[in-house]
Amino acid sequence: MTSIKKDRMAERYEIRLSGFGGQGLIFAGIVLAEAIGIYEGKYVTQTQSYGPEARGGKSKAEIVVSDAPILYPKALGVDLLLAMSQNACDTYFSDLKPSGKLIVDSTFVKESPITDTIFIPFTHIARTQIGKTIVANIVALGSICRISNIVSRDSLQKALVGLAPKGTKEVNLKALNAGIKAAAKF
Amino acid sequence: MTQKAKMPTKNDTSKPILIHGNQAIVEGALAAGCRFFAGYPITPATEIAESMAVRLPKLDGTFIQMEDEIASLGAVVGASLSGLKAMTATSGPGFSLMQEILGFAYMTEVPCVLVNVMRGGPSTGLPTHPSQADVMQARWGTHGNHTSIVLAVSSVADCFSITVTAFNLAEKFRTPVIILSDEVIAHTRERFIRPAAESLEIINRVKPAVPPEWYIPYEDTVRGVPPMAAFGDGYRYHVTGLVHDMHGFPTENQDEIRAFYKRMGRKISHYAAEIQMVNNFYTDDADITIIAYGSVARSALQATETAREKGFKVGLLQLITLFPFPCRHVENVLHKSKAVIVPEMNFGQISQEVKRVNSRQCPIIRLNRYDGNLITPDEIFEKIHEVL
Amino acid sequence: MPLTTHLVHQYLRHDKKFPHVWCPGCGNGIALGALIRSIHHLGYNRDDIVLVSGIGCSSRMPVYVDFNTLHTVHGRALTFATGIKLARPHLKVIVIMGDGDAMAIGGNHLIHAARRNLNLTAIIMNNNIYGMTGGQHSPTTPYGMRSTTSPYNHIERAFNISELIVTAGAGFVARGTVYHAEMLHVLIEKAIQKPGFSLVEIITHCHIQYGKLNQKGTHIDMMKWQKDHAVTVEKAQKMTIEELKDKFTIGVITDQNLPIYYDEYEKVKQRAQLSEK
Numbered sequence: 001m002t003s004i005k006k007d008r009m010a011e012r013y014e015i016r017l018s019g020f021g022g023q024g025l026i027f028a029g030i031v032l033a034e035a036i037g038i039y040e041g042k043y044v045t046q047t048q049s050y051g052p053e054a055r056g057g058k059s060k061a062e063i064v065v066s067d068a069p070i071l072y073p074k075a076l077g078v079d080l081l082l083a084m085s086q087n088a089c090d091t092y093f094s095d096l097k098p099s100g101k102l103i104v105d106s107t108f109v110k111e112s113p114i115t116d117t118i119f120i121p122f123t124h125i126a127r128t129q130i131g132k133t134i135v136a137n138i139v140a141l142g143s144i145c146r147i148s149n150i151v152s153r154d155s156l157q158k159a160l161v162g163l164a165p166k167g168t169k170e171v172n173l174k175a176l177n178a179g180i181k182a183a184a185k186f
Numbered sequence: 187m188t189q190k191a192k193m194p195t196k197n198d199t200s201k202p203i204l205i206h207g208n209q210a211i212v213e214g215a216l217a218a219g220c221r222f223f224a225g226y227p228i229t230p231a232t233e234i235a236e237s238m239a240v241r242l243p244k245l246d247g248t249f250i251q252m253e254d255e256i257a258s259l260g261a262v263v264g265a266s267l268s269g270l271k272a273m274t275a276t277s278g279p280g281f282s283l284m285q286e287i288l289g290f291a292y293m294t295e296v297p298c299v300l301v302n303v304m305r306g307g308p309s310t311g312l313p314t315h316p317s318q319a320d321v322m323q324a325r326w327g328t329h330g331n332h333t334s335i336v337l338a339v340s341s342v343a344d345c346f347s348i349t350v351t352a353f354n355l356a357e358k359f360r361t362p363v364i365i366l367s368d369e370v371i372a373h374t375r376e377r378f379i380r381p382a383a384e385s386l387e388i389i390n391r392v393k394p395a396v397p398p399e400w401y402i403p404y405e406d407t408v409r410g411v412p413p414m415a416a417f418g419d420g421y422r423y424h425v426t427g428l429v430h431d432m433h434g435f436p437t438e439n440q441d442e443i444r445a446f447y448k449r450m451g452r453k454i455s456h457y458a459a460e461i462q463m464v465n466n467f468y469t470d471d472a473d474i475t476i477i478a479y480g481s482v483a484r485s486a487l488q489a490t491e492t493a494r495e496k497g498f499k500v501g502l503l504q505l506i507t508l509f510p511f512p513c514r515h516v517e518n519v520l521h522k523s524k525a526v527i528v529p530e531m532n533f534g535q536i537s538q539e540v541k542r543v544n545s546r547q548c549p550i551i552r553l554n555r556y557d558g559n560l561i562t563p564d565e566i567f568e569k570i571h572e573v574l
Numbered sequence: 575m576p577l578t579t580h581l582v583h584q585y586l587r588h589d590k591k592f593p594h595v596w597c598p599g600c601g602n603g604i605a606l607g608a609l610i611r612s613i614h615h616l617g618y619n620r621d622d623i624v625l626v627s628g629i630g631c632s633s634r635m636p637v638y639v640d641f642n643t644l645h646t647v648h649g650r651a652l653t654f655a656t657g658i659k660l661a662r663p664h665l666k667v668i669v670i671m672g673d674g675d676a677m678a679i680g681g682n683h684l685i686h687a688a689r690r691n692l693n694l695t696a697i698i699m700n701n702n703i704y705g706m707t708g709g710q711h712s713p714t715t716p717y718g719m720r721s722t723t724s725p726y727n728h729i730e731r732a733f734n735i736s737e738l739i740v741t742a743g744a745g746f747v748a749r750g751t752v753y754h755a756e757m758l759h760v761l762i763e764k765a766i767q768k769p770g771f772s773l774v775e776i777i778t779h780c781h782i783q784y785g786k787l788n789q790k791g792t793h794i795d796m797m798k799w800q801k802d803h804a805v806t807v808e809k810a811q812k813m814t815i816e817e818l819k820d821k822f823t824i825g826v827i828t829d830q831n832l833p834i835y836y837d838e839y840e841k842v843k844q845r846a847q848l849s850e851k
Contacts, residue, residue: 001340001487001504003467030375034204037377046204046375050314071488072563073374073481222661243846248660248839253686257653260646260683264626264657267644268665272657290647417642418662420621424587424637426645433589435637 019084024137029061039155045073135175142179214349221247222272224261255280269416275301289328315558316369410453472501489566599793601752601778630672632699649680709783746772
């Protein structure tokens with residue numbers, strides 16, 4: 001455990017990816033953390049919470065980013081919240097900082113309590129453009145990349161290629177690009 | 187040894203990797219020379235077994251999933267008696283089951299490493315949430331007189347290096363060593379740069395230098411740690427969970443019983459100073475010192491930094507060794523501080539130890555959380571503010 | 575020098591403080607004799623033998639013999655043996671247990687060891703009672719018998735150890751008695767040589783606890799009972815169910831070749847190391 005330099009303490013950027021189990025949010029969280037931590041050389045901590053069930057139920061992954069070593073590893077005030085289910089949106093929106101961004105999968109989230117919410121139909125895009133709803137998480141990562149500037153497209157691609165299971169690299173990269181494109185207007 | 191030992195090669199570079207605490211424990215164990223793992227699936231420790239199942243066969247090591255946690259530690263002790271560095275990993279319910287064979291390992295002085303990734307308890311408790319409520323169980327869980335070495339990890343880097351240390355201590359003192367992790371550390375991924383193999387100090391158990399006919403398996407040596415022959419090395423000796431004489435045979439002679447227990451205590455207590463590891467952060471001039479360990483130490487350091495930024499003289503004593511309890515280090519901060527705060531994810535276990543060594547009437551303030559969530563830096567800072 | 579004297583000198587620990595803990599007339603000594611004869615006959619090096627035991631009268635056996643010996647905790651001997659065998663596969667690992675040890679507290683370990691089929695030899699001394707703790711009923715105490723914890727007669731049915739372990743998947747299961755001493759070391763020899771998990775159940779007597787509580791007479795009477803009620807497997811095949819009613823079989827009950835854990839794990843290592851390349 002290393003002490004933090006005082007002048008850098010405030011520079012924490014916190015991301016939470018949330019939805020239901022089976023949407024691949026923890027995998028997306030690992031990809032994002034690897035892109036930022038390994039390919040961009042920043043300090044990251046990636047954590048998750050999950051229920052006992054492997055599918056369904058609530059699932060969330062968190063990534064804390066900083067230029068200095070991170071002590072408390074979980075999110076305290078979320079800068080960017082991805083909600084891929086109505087339930088996750090309703091549960092977690094209150095953890096957003098006043099300046100925080102909320103991005104939702106409009107395939108499942110119909111109502112948001114926050115006025116400037118970004119609605120993108122990740123699952124719908126995954127189904128219609130890629131032909132696999134399972135890559136909705138990666139579509140969302142693409143959009144996060146475009147909207148947040150927290151990670152470069154290049155780093156994200158490298159991390160994705162490194163972590164995607166054999167034979168799925170192409171489809172995942174396609175999903176990432178679809179996500180980047182879908183967020184162009186925001 | 188007849189087996190050839192393969193060293194880890196893949197990923198053996200200084201390139202940073204992103205891994206969680208459970209994976210880092212595996213990396214540390216393999217770097218320390220662990221070549222045997224027996225375990226049973228349990229949240230939140232399972233990734234250690236899964237990772238061992240992948241990695242060990244590549245290194246000509248052995249992984250086995252046993253029928254329960256009792257069997258797991260039994261197999262680990264058997265493998266260690268046969269000369270391998272061996273470990274198991276579990277969480278609360280499994281740790282409870284292992285207490286029986288943990289006692290056997292203390293009694294027979296078999297080196298091994300046992301990881302307990304703490305979750306909420308008792309019983310099934312909170313399987314996916316962190317806790318620090320097994321501290322006293324790690325110290326006193328098995329019945330009878332024994333001394334324990336218990337280490338706590340706070341980060342991915344710790345999980346690697348403390349696991350190496352745990353194996354070294356186990357081999358050096360011929361004793362089980364317990365690593366306490368928790369759900370937060372187990373599942374937090376952090377950037378990690380593996381230290382070069384040459385930079386690691388690796389200790390192996392001392393083997394007998396005498397011919398078999400002169401070998402006294404439980405001899406009272408200077409350090410109190412007798413050399414250990416492996417089964418099959420030609421030193422045929424007896425190992426029993428009964429109190430035994432120095433030849434390893436059961437005894438009811440009171441002089442031999444006393445000598446046995448004295449040596450068992452002495453081999454740890456006389457060398458406690460080299461086992462007791464702590465980190466001091468800003469404790470030199472601190473008016474208020476926080477004493478913390480495990481994942482909570484991270485929050486405590488953040489709170490300490492915040493307090494310093496605001497001009498308050500606050501320090502942190504991070505305990506890495508929980509037992510033998512680092513009395514000297516704790517007494518030192520009790521002596522210097524106007525108050526001590528002990529935040530823990532339990533009803534108060536290490537705080538009781540701090541109170542035990544507090545001969546100077548230093549106020550000791552507990553901060554306990556047991557709702558399945560990590561204590562936040564804000565909670566600790568608020569407590570600092572209250573005390574100031 | 576007669577063979578017995580020679581074996582005593584060669585295999586018993588002269589530095590151990592004899593006498594042993596067993597009562598006069600106990601069958602444990604006969605079983606230990608059979609074990610030593612079989613190892614001697616097989617010509618194994620003493621350095622390569624590991625004798626592991628649990629807790630109970632029969633589990634005190636290892637302390638007296640000059641092998642690598644491990645006296646573990648109640649019921650768990652097989653778990654330690656598993657670690658030893660996997661760590662050093664060239665060692666011959668033999669596990670001695672009692673019926674309470676192996677079938678009650680250690681029952682789960684026993685069935686899994688049988689299923690896993692690691693090269694281990696288990697010897698279970700079945701005397702139908704907990705002897706060391708003073709005559710409590712065990713999983714093999716027959717229905718209706720007395721023990722100090724079934725003072726109004728036992729109301730549970732007994733396990734048939736050998737049949738249970740056949741069902742659990744062991745490659746080799748044999749049953750003998752301490753009366754049939756000559757047959758016993760042959761069975762043990764076969765069991766030790768058999769690749770995979772092997773079990774020898776030895777029917778023995780506890781005249782001090784079980785015998786006294788159930789008016790079974792002296793150890794001689796109880797050995798006579800073994801003689802009268804044991805039927806060889808071969809002979810039993812020609813007998814009717816009616817004739818076999820109060821009999822038990824002795825000899826090799828099952829002997830089959832099954833995949834052995836250690837060989838299978840060697841393949842795992844190869845596959846893992848291949849995937850590395």
